[in-house]
Amino acid sequence: MPSLHFFRWAEQLESSGHDVYWFDILDGEQTERLPWVNKINGWKLKYPNVKGRYFIKRRLPFLYKLLKPFLERHVEKEFEKVLLEINPDVVHSFVLYISCTPILPVMEKHKTIRWIYSSWGSDLYYFKNKAKYLIDIRKVLPRVDYLFTDCQRDVALAKKYGFKGILLGVFPGGGGFNYKQTNTFIKPVLERKTILVKGYQGRSGRAIEVLKALMKLESNLKPYKIIVFGADNEVESYIKTQNIHKQLHIESLSRRLFLPHNDILKLMGSALIYIGNSNSDGMPNTLLEAIAQGAFPIQSNPGGASAEVITHNKNGLLIENCKNIEHIQSCVQNALNNSELLENAFKINQEKVKPKFEESVIKKQVLKAYNNIL
Structure with missing residues (x-):
């Protein structure tokens, strides 16, 4: 996709x-990325210029479901045609x-x-x-x-x-990851005064639980600015309705507004602490990027995935219960009160963890x- x-x-x-062919399983819009790849698009719609199709699909999905066999080709048949034509070594x-x-x-x-x-x-x-x-x-x-x-x-x-x-x-x-450019964004630990929070809620994100924990630490957080990036509607609404601005120096960067990737990496490079919290994930790219940019990671650990790169209380802290506000509060407080932990973690992550994920490696x-x- x-x-x-x-x-x-x-x-x-x-x-x-290698000769690389891309069968776009979603048949999305053409992209300029991967110009050297043989792209297979435009396979889905039988009548691509039919007027009103998008309106029916969006406003009358039950009707579109009935019409779908007459408007769209079946992925199995179209993929098999391509498979037989290319005869690939591997799919x-x-x-x-x-x-x-x-x-x-x-x-x-x-x-x-x-x-x-x-x-x-x-x-x-x-x-x-x-x-x-x-x-x-x-x-x-x-x-x-x-x-x-x-x-x-x-x-x-x-x-x-x-x-x-x-x-x-x-x-x-x-x-x-390519560190050549992003290394220039990294600030020394003692110069960092930002706490960065990944703002996902919805199905798996649990940013609101992080915000609740931070509100309990109001007196400890006066020297710091809280930045919530990728904040979805539910998180933005919570920040507004709870008047969090009155308790914390907080800025919310909406998920709806595109934030260039380099801007996120700059935020990570100046963040003292990065907090990512969810009930389900694999190895989060944002966690690896935060580690690479020198932010101290506090990360949920669904199924033990995050523990594959974070040793608790050594190069970061693991949230073992993403819903436990007191537990999250304790993790943040532990980090804020332990400058030696933060500086040692920075050194471990820069020298031992980060190089493992370098692009060429x-x-x-x-x-x-x-x-x-x-």
Whole structure:
């Protein structure tokens, strides 16, 4: 699907000697990214110029569902046409329920074609608890030949639910990180006076619980500015209705307004503490970026994924219960009261953790994994 993770991952293959074809499973709009990739778009709509289609889809979804067979081509048939035409060495699908389940009948039919599956974020950890999705997980994984994940936790989950193939590696979902430019954004620990909070709520984010914890620390936070980035509507509404501005020096950066990635990295480079809290995730890219930019990480630990990069009370702090306000409050207070912990964590993360996720390091391992298949 056309996502930032996919684009960054695919960019690792440029000039690698491989012919890369992208079947856009969502048939989204054309993009200028990946100009060297053979893009397969425009496969879905039978009559792309039909007027009123978007209106019906948006306003009358029940009617569109009835009309769908007459307006849209079936993904199985269209993907199989492309598969037979290209005859690839391997098919690589990103995210199970979006990119694996729709083409499973085709891959079952062509069992000699090898299949890679990349698990990201909540792909297995969250959806294994949903009966409908678990059925798909149990169907897809036995057919998959190779696996990439973004955390070790999901390797165990994949095996539990039927994967019997070869693990190609555990890497960030979008590949490694280029530190050349972003290193210039990093400030010394003692110059930092910002606490940065990831502002997601919704299905899995738990930013409001973080805000509740921070409000309990009002007297401790007077020297600091709180910045909530990527704040969704629910979080913005909470900040406003609770008059948090009266208690804390807080700024909310809306998720609806596009904040350039470099601007986020600049915020991380000047943040004393970064807090990410959710009930489900894999290895969060924002956590790895915050670590790389020198912010002290306080991060939720669903299924033990975050503990793969954070040793509690050494190079960060782990939130073991994302709903426990007192626990989150204790973590933040611990960090604020322990300058030695903050400075030691900065050193560990810069010297030992950060280099593991450098772009060239990850790319070399990923290309080796692909070549091992061939």
